[in-house]
Amino acid sequence: xxxxxxxxxxxxxxxxxxxxxxxxxxxxxxxxxxxxxxxxxxxxxxxxxxxxxxxxxxxxxxxxxxxxxxxxxxxxxxxxxxxxxxxxxxxxxxxxxxxxxxxxxxxxxxxxxxxxxxxxxxxxxxxxxxxxxxxxxxxxxxxxxxxxxxxxxxxxxxxxxxxxxxxxxxxxxxxxxxxxxxxxxxxxxxxxxxxxxxxxxxxxxxxxxxxxxxxxxxxxxxxxxxxxxxxxxx
Amino acid sequence: xxxxxxxxxxxxxxxxxxxxxxxxxxxxxxxxxxxxxxxxxxxxxxxxxxxxxxxxxxxxxxxxxxxxxxxxxxxxxxxxxxxxxxxxxxxxxxxxxxxxxxxxxxxxxxxxxxxxxxxxxxxxxxxxxxxxxxxxxxxxxxxxxxxxxxxxxxxxxxxxxxxxxxxxxxxxxxxxxxxxxxxxxxxxxxxxxxxxxxxxxxxxxxxxxxxxxxxxxxxxxxxxxxxxxxxxxxxxxxxxxxxxxxxxxxxxxxxxxxxxxxxxxxxxxxxxxxxxxxxxxxxxxxxxxxxxxxxxxxxxxxxxxxxxxxxxxxxxxxxxxxxxxxxxxxxxxxxxxxxxxxxxxxxxxxxxxxxxxxxxxxxxxxxxxxxxxxxxxxxxxxxxxxxxxxxxxxxxxxxxxx
Numbered sequence: 001x002x003x004x005x006x007x008x009x010x011x012x013x014x015x016x017x018x019x020x021x022x023x024x025x026x027x028x029x030x031x032x033x034x035x036x037x038x039x040x041x042x043x044x045x046x047x048x049x050x051x052x053x054x055x056x057x058x059x060x061x062x063x064x065x066x067x068x069x070x071x072x073x074x075x076x077x078x079x080x081x082x083x084x085x086x087x088x089x090x091x092x093x094x095x096x097x098x099x100x101x102x103x104x105x106x107x108x109x110x111x112x113x114x115x116x117x118x119x120x121x122x123x124x125x126x127x128x129x130x131x132x133x134x135x136x137x138x139x140x141x142x143x144x145x146x147x148x149x150x151x152x153x154x155x156x157x158x159x160x161x162x163x164x165x166x167x168x169x170x171x172x173x174x175x176x177x178x179x180x181x182x183x184x185x186x187x188x189x190x191x192x193x194x195x196x197x198x199x200x201x202x203x204x205x206x207x208x209x210x211x212x213x214x215x216x217x218x219x220x221x222x223x224x225x226x227x228x229x230x231x232x233x234x
Numbered sequence: 235x236x237x238x239x240x241x242x243x244x245x246x247x248x249x250x251x252x253x254x255x256x257x258x259x260x261x262x263x264x265x266x267x268x269x270x271x272x273x274x275x276x277x278x279x280x281x282x283x284x285x286x287x288x289x290x291x292x293x294x295x296x297x298x299x300x301x302x303x304x305x306x307x308x309x310x311x312x313x314x315x316x317x318x319x320x321x322x323x324x325x326x327x328x329x330x331x332x333x334x335x336x337x338x339x340x341x342x343x344x345x346x347x348x349x350x351x352x353x354x355x356x357x358x359x360x361x362x363x364x365x366x367x368x369x370x371x372x373x374x375x376x377x378x379x380x381x382x383x384x385x386x387x388x389x390x391x392x393x394x395x396x397x398x399x400x401x402x403x404x405x406x407x408x409x410x411x412x413x414x415x416x417x418x419x420x421x422x423x424x425x426x427x428x429x430x431x432x433x434x435x436x437x438x439x440x441x442x443x444x445x446x447x448x449x450x451x452x453x454x455x456x457x458x459x460x461x462x463x464x465x466x467x468x469x470x471x472x473x474x475x476x477x478x479x480x481x482x483x484x485x486x487x488x489x490x491x492x493x494x495x496x497x498x499x500x501x502x503x504x505x506x507x508x509x510x511x512x513x514x515x516x517x518x519x520x521x522x523x524x525x526x527x528x529x530x531x532x533x534x535x536x537x538x539x540x541x542x543x544x545x546x547x548x549x550x551x552x553x554x555x556x557x558x559x560x561x562x563x564x565x566x567x568x569x570x571x572x573x574x575x576x577x578x579x580x581x582x583x584x585x586x587x588x589x590x591x592x593x594x595x596x597x598x599x600x601x602x603x604x605x606x607x608x609x610x611x612x613x614x615x616x617x618x619x620x621x622x623x624x625x626x627x628x629x630x631x632x633x634x635x636x
Contacts (some may be wrong), residue, residue: 055550108553111552153552
């Protein structure tokens with residue numbers, strides 16, 4: 001599904017000089033995996049996330065997404081691929097204010113080449129358990145519900161890959177578990193998920209944990225027994 | 235990507251941010267309203283002015299004014315010496331003068347029963363109808379016998395008729411001009427307001443002999459209008475008229491004229507000056523306000539791009555291309571300014587209607603103004619939206635999402 005070969009990313013500082021955010025990373029994620037990336041801030045995990053999400057291009061190396069080399073796509077093709085293959089979930093939800101849950105969820109459809117939205121948005125909201133909140137606006141929803149709307153938005157175009165950047169960072173424990181249980185359910189249904197977190201507890205819900213330090217993957221191990229968020233919440 | 239879908243989505247988004255949207259409209263509302271107002275009032279004024287000029291001042295007219303009194307009023311100098319005989323001498327001395335009419339006027343209260351109205355009383359000859367191209371719409375004008383016999387007959391304007399008679403029929407009724415009783419024999423054709431705001435329907439025309447003898451007790455006139463048979467010759471007649479009048483007034487070589495002569499050429503120059511003001515300077519002022527409105531829109535849009543950075547980042551993340559973002563912002567700018575422009579046209583038109591009815595300018599035809607306003611606001615909208623749209627499209631998605 002994801003194949004990174006010798007990826008590095010170097011930024012040029014505005015003051016001159018360079019920063020190496022990622023140094024020669026090689027990394028594979030198979031279809032259907034649920035991977036956590038952990039690391040402290042500044043470790044390079046956000047940069048890696050941006051490259052995985054086709055929001056940024058690597059300075060060097062090859063990135064194969066779904067068998068296709070995407071390491072040197074044009075900006076427009078990147079956008080097209082993001083729309084089709086990747087769903088994003090952010091720490092701060094990034095819902096459009098004054099806009100209903102359904103319209104927020106339908107946003108990726110707006111930029112797709114689908115002829116009509118059908119009831120894809122509604123179905124995505126049902127999938128995250130918000131069938132009764134379709135016409136609510138963000139301020140009428142709790143934090144956990146808002147993040148579930150964001151997950152529905154990430155799912156609406158039926159992407160191959162879900163990328164979640166600290167999805168529980170702004171949530172209390174109960175809501176965090178709620179969100180993680182949705183991720184687990186989606187993963188069980190076959191969805192590939194890469195999740196960035198600095199919270200070991202959250203990472204333990206995944207199958208695999210990769211640790212990033214100073215732009216390098218320093219550890220990559222399987223989780224023997226992933227925790228079940230639904231059980232914990234009870 | 236479906237452009238229609240994105241456009242419709244933009245409309246809904248703008249509808250959700252009503253305050254921001256209406257502020258963005260405000261600039262073009264004011265600018266286009268000003269432009270529409272100025273252009274349509276300008277057009278109406280021009281029509282009115284040209285009509286008046288044609289009426290008062292056909293191509294074949296020469297107007298002689300006593301010294302000091304200008305075409306547009308001005309102070310009356312004490313040494314007025316222009317007399318009916320002078321004009322008669324000119325008319326007799328020069329070939330090609332078809333008709334002429336002397337004029338003298340005073341402003342005085344006029345009474346009928348309890349009603350009083352201060353009107354402009356004009357003393358003229360029986361040729362007034364033809365020379366000034368203003369007839370009696372009802373009743374009749376006075377004839378030569380009335381002028382020779384200083385008859386106390388009056389042809390009154392519509393305003394005078396309304397003020398003094400309300401529902402009564404003025405024809406044949408008696409009115410008192412100053413202390414002198416007159417009989418109303420006709421109603422003047424309606425004229426409207428002249429460019430100085432004088433109501434030309436608040437006039438009464440009486441025989442000039444009657445005016446001189448009964449009302450003013452002077453034998454001088456303030457002006458006269460000559461109709462020339464050959465319009466092309468008015469220019470060359472000017473020095474001839476001048477020579478005759480100087481001779482009659484016994485002016486020696488060094489003395490200035492104690493009269494002035496006005497021909498269509500000079501009037502056309504004056505009209506041209508007015509037209510320049512109406513169609514160059516006034517619209518320029520309005521255009522400046524439109525540009526200012528555009529600048530306001532641009533700065534609001536720029537502020538909005540900053541405020542909506544996260545939204546732009548999110549849209550990019552879910553698949554919007556840079557050109558989708560550019561299109562959205564450009565469309566928002568164009569849509570708000572054009573919508574504002576349409577509102578501005580309506581506002582400007584309403585203002586122009588109001589102004590025109592106050593100034594008796596006649597009908598307002600808004601089409602030219604609407605066309606100019608709409609195209610101007612479109613241009614301003616796109617220009618105002620360009621910079622913010624480019625900036626929004628240039629935002630890097632990772633930075634926008636931070």
